[in-house]
Amino acid sequence: MNEITRADVCAAAVADAFKDDGEIFGSPMGIMPMLGVRLCKLTSNPDLVLSDGEAMFLGGVPPLFAKGDVLEGWIPFRRVFDIIVYGKRHVMMGATQVDRHGNQNISAIGDFAKPTRQLLGSRGAPSNTVNNRTSYWVPRHSPRVFVEQVDVVSGVGPKRAREAGAEKYNDIHRIVTNLAVLDVKGADDTVRLVSVHPGVTVEEVQGATGFELALPEGGVPTTREPSEAELVIIREVLDPKGLRFKEVPA
Amino acid sequence: MNPRSKLMSIDDVVGRLESGMTIGIGGWGPRRKPMALVRAILRSDLTDLTIVSWGGADVGLLADAGKIRKLVYAFVSLDSIPLEPLFVRARQEGTIPEIAEWDEGMFFTGLKAAAERMPFLPMRGGLGSDVMVNNPDLKTVQSPYDDGETFVAVPALRLDAALVHMNRADAHGNATYLGPDPYFDDLFCMAADQAFVSCEQVVDTAGLTVDTPVQRVLLNRMMVSGVVETPNGAHFTTCTPDYERDEAFQRHYAAATADPEQWAAFKERFLSGDEEAYQAAVADFAKEATR
Numbered sequence: 001m002n003e004i005t006r007a008d009v010c011a012a013a014v015a016d017a018f019k020d021d022g023e024i025f026g027s028p029m030g031i032m033p034m035l036g037v038r039l040c041k042l043t044s045n046p047d048l049v050l051s052d053g054e055a056m057f058l059g060g061v062p063p064l065f066a067k068g069d070v071l072e073g074w075i076p077f078r079r080v081f082d083i084i085v086y087g088k089r090h091v092m093m094g095a096t097q098v099d100r101h102g103n104q105n106i107s108a109i110g111d112f113a114k115p116t117r118q119l120l121g122s123r124g125a126p127s128n129t130v131n132n133r134t135s136y137w138v139p140r141h142s143p144r145v146f147v148e149q150v151d152v153v154s155g156v157g158p159k160r161a162r163e164a165g166a167e168k169y170n171d172i173h174r175i176v177t178n179l180a181v182l183d184v185k186g187a188d189d190t191v192r193l194v195s196v197h198p199g200v201t202v203e204e205v206q207g208a209t210g211f212e213l214a215l216p217e218g219g220v221p222t223t224r225e226p227s228e229a230e231l232v233i234i235r236e237v238l239d240p241k242g243l244r245f246k247e248v249p250a
Numbered sequence: 251m252n253p254r255s256k257l258m259s260i261d262d263v264v265g266r267l268e269s270g271m272t273i274g275i276g277g278w279g280p281r282r283k284p285m286a287l288v289r290a291i292l293r294s295d296l297t298d299l300t301i302v303s304w305g306g307a308d309v310g311l312l313a314d315a316g317k318i319r320k321l322v323y324a325f326v327s328l329d330s331i332p333l334e335p336l337f338v339r340a341r342q343e344g345t346i347p348e349i350a351e352w353d354e355g356m357f358f359t360g361l362k363a364a365a366e367r368m369p370f371l372p373m374r375g376g377l378g379s380d381v382m383v384n385n386p387d388l389k390t391v392q393s394p395y396d397d398g399e400t401f402v403a404v405p406a407l408r409l410d411a412a413l414v415h416m417n418r419a420d421a422h423g424n425a426t427y428l429g430p431d432p433y434f435d436d437l438f439c440m441a442a443d444q445a446f447v448s449c450e451q452v453v454d455t456a457g458l459t460v461d462t463p464v465q466r467v468l469l470n471r472m473m474v475s476g477v478v479e480t481p482n483g484a485h486f487t488t489c490t491p492d493y494e495r496d497e498a499f500q501r502h503y504a505a506a507t508a509d510p511e512q513w514a515a516f517k518e519r520f521l522s523g524d525e526e527a528y529q530a531a532v533a534d535f536a537k538e539a540t541r
Contacts, residue, residue: 055430118341121325127355127375156378164378
């Protein structure tokens, strides 16, 4: 087996974010989250419910962007909204900015009234974060992404959720990046380092983060490497074309 | 006796709209958008519109043409090109006077409230986010029951007119979607005082269900004010299974917007004439691409 790439480590880390979710709708945005949830379904959590990203629940686990041959249901956008409020969903979204308190921004950079960079808009981030488990995928961990305070709060972190009386179903689970895995379980609901990827130091992650990271008690572990079986699934079954390297270059 | 016919032309639809109206545009992002009707608005002298849309190029084009006084949206995207270039420019230059960026689920709830003739419906989505900060008119409501929880009181997105595009319709306004997703086109119609349906093909009522289950008849005629046949009328968005998104054309569009001269040339070539001229120019563009 060739050397394990950073992208392979990221895929396994995404999979691990969904492993304890049980029978819920795993909803990935982007290539690496899609690869990770499919890997999860084929390994640690076969009960996960997956869609084609369009309108169908998949019976099987096809390779990235391949058509599924077996369908197990229908999930048009309006039913996605139903599932969000039903709560049995874990979404992994992107994030243009994430701040110390785990708020996320995909709306705009700069002043909202006249932004220096208009992004997608809030999309479903406000609803997601106060209704179902939410994680983020950041392919390029940098101080431009991890900022003291986001310019626009699209996704709501635990502190702001509590201040708004919306903490009941707020559950920011993991932030997986190309360097590390984080959560929002530091003191005062701040972003905390969970593990650093093999070959990455805590100092590197801190240097690529625009605020001081909370650290776990007893030191920072290393993110696990994928197993031989997982590597075969990633490389030969789910992503033989290497689409994951578009997000995390080998 | 048959119910009345609501067949009309594209120009008839535009004639029923007025400056200052609130207009909802169906579909989703770059999917099954009533683009022929949007193009007709671009050509019209309508102005000061409030546009309510899960946006794609419909929003970009209307913003660029200076038609929008207020925009209500949760995102604007072309999917394969994540950021809609004309919308991005309009936002960064501050040319849309009033902006209401909502959460996707709030948008759905606002349409539901309008369709149910309710002033608002409660939901959690929005709480704690800057949607509440950037839309100071949004209010919260407290549960009157023991839980006492606070919710966003999402106001009804009541529309003067809805524009949607379907695969098939009959002359009376019954209409089917044949693709994977109904989106929210029935809600748009029920939220509106007048609803106009453009479609790939007008068929007789029996024809609506001859090759597809009756569950696909999303729109009932009681929700619909006018029907217009506009073949390829969702171009360059999807209209599955009649056609998929025209990715080559979309790339051409996005590239052209980046340069003032190219954008002027694009508008001259594709948007200076009527719908027939547009479709001819698109056919010509496709031929060029295959040469």
